[in-house]
Amino acid sequence: MKRILVTLIAGLLAVVLLLIGYFAGRHQPPAATSRASSSAASSAPETDTRKILYWYDTMMPQQHFDKPGLSPMGMQMVPKYADENSADDKGIVRINPETVQNLGVRTATVERRVLASAVQVPGTITWNLRQATTISARVDAVVSKLDVRAPYTTVTAGQPLAELLAPQWSSAVAEYSALQHAQSDDAQALQAAARQRLQVLGMTSADIRSALRGGSNAAITLHAPQAGVVTTLDVREGQRITAGQTLMTLNGLSTVWVEAALPQAVAGAMRAGTPVKVTADGLAGRSFQGTVETLLPDIDNATRTQRARIVIDNPDGVLSPGMFATVQLNPSQGKAVPVVPNDALIATGSNTRVILAEGDGRFRAVPVHAGRAAGGYTEILDGLAGGEKVVVSGQFLIDSEASLSGALERLNAPAKLAPASSAAKPDTSAHGAHGVHP
Incomplete structure (x- = not known):
């Protein structure tokens, strides 16, 4: 139980x-x-x-969509909230200062200055034709002796060049000699006329004295009027010559010309008197100072360059015509304009902009009109006044944040949101052109 x-x-x-x-x-x-x-x-x-502005693929942040889902790349899209690095009405992007520090963002102050404008162009040394002298026959004569027998012979001022036998000279010398001791006024007038005739025939005072000492059959010696180089020799000893015939050409070497080929953009900034520095390829370690004398009025059809004629002193004669040279020109200084480091510029296919740092993690994209560049800096012709701070390192990441927050939409046409589907077309506004990940 x-x-x-x-x-x-x-x-x-x-x-x-x-x-x-x-x-x-x-x-x-x-x-x-x-x-x-x-x-x-x-x-x-x-x-x-939280307000969602749009949806985007983290791998392609420049593409904006109005609904969640898969992106054209097959990635799950994430929302972009209005309170994340938002841009205010002035296009300012706010980024956490710690994030800015981690990104290594560096800034530089926009300065106003004149960029270095030195330009180097090729050139060729030529004769200074203003120092060229032609030795020619004033009367019919015979070259009895030739003291310079080869072209490019260097001569000094007053050096004998050639001796000529000329019947006209001989008769004129004999007439002048016969009137040397004349006492009457008429005879002295004839003597002055005979001497003038000798001068018209090309005889100098030295030639006249030499002819009087040698007699009526003495040869007349031609002397070098200046120091230089005999560049052309057109006669030979014993040759008969006629009045006006060229015997030789003498070029001085105390100065030379340098003909520099200037691109048309550079030629526009050149003026007469622009200082230059010339270095010759065959004279290492030496440089020569000069000035632009004139711009020749013709343009080379093949190279589209304009020639500048430059005058260079050549006291020791080391610069020889035909030498290749490098010409450094320093155009006249223009007015000071804002300049920024080249790294600060963000260039796209349609515009150029910089990122301004306004302090406390505030940044703003500003469109600018860039000018010429030199020495690592670029002129800003429009968009900056000077004194601003521009981002020179890490600006592409800030630019990406500006794109995501819509700050750059104020610089370009407003973008329309694309439907979220695998066949969706990306936003083609310029703020996605850089393609930097957030």
């Missing part, structure tokens, strides 16, 4: 325990379900309260 009682009590206890477990399970949710509900509850307020 006791055994039956114990069995019944044990069965009742088991039933009670089963009932307790059943009802406890109905009133307490599983842990996984509780966590999921909690997570959904915590995310719901954020989704409901």
Whole structure:
């Protein structure tokens, strides 16, 4: 009897325990379900309260979409919220100062100055034709002696060049000699006329004295009127020559010309008197100073360059015509304009801009009109006044943030959002041209 009682009590206890477990399970949710509900509850307020500007693919941040989903690259798109690095009405982008420091952003102050404008162009050394002298025959004569027998012979001033036998000279010398001791006024007038005739025939005072000492058959010696080089020799000893015939050409070497080929953009900035420095390829370590004498009025049809004539002093005669030279020109200084380092410029296919640093993590993209560049700097013809701070390192990352926040949309035409689908077309506004990841 006791055994039956114990069995019944044990069965009742088991039933009670089963009932307790059943009802406890109905009133307490599983842990996984509780966590999921909690997570959904915590995310719901954020989704409901934060304003989403658009959706984008983190690999292609320049593409904007109006709905979530997969991007054309097959990536899950993420939302861009209005309170993330937002841009205010002035196009200012705010970035956390710690992030700016981590990016290694460097800035430079916009200075106003005149860029170095030295230009180097090729040139060729030529004769200074203003120092050229032609030795010619004044009368019919015979070259009895030639003191200079080869072209490019260097001569000094007054050095004998040639001796000529001329009948006209001989008769004129004899007439003048016969009137040397005349006393009457008429005879002295004839003597002055005879001397004038000798001078018209090309005889100098020295030639006249030499002819008087040598007699009527003496040869007349031609002397070098200046120091230089005999560049052409057109006669030979014993040759008969006629009045007006060229005997030789003498060029001075105290100065030379340098003809420099200037591109048309450079030629426009050149003026007469512009200082230059010339270095010759064959004279290493030496330089020569000079000035632009004139710009020749013809343009080379093959190279589209304009020649500048430059005068260079050549006291020791080391510069020889035909030498190749390098000409450094220093055009006249223009007015000071704002300049920025070349690294500060962000150039796209349609415009150029810089990123201004306005302090406290505030940046702004500004369109500029760039001019010429020299020495690592570029002129800014429009867009900056000087004194601003521009970003020269890390500006592409800031530019990317400006694109995502819409700051650059104020510089370009407003972009339309594309539908979120695999066939969606990307936003083609200029603010996505740089393609930098956020």
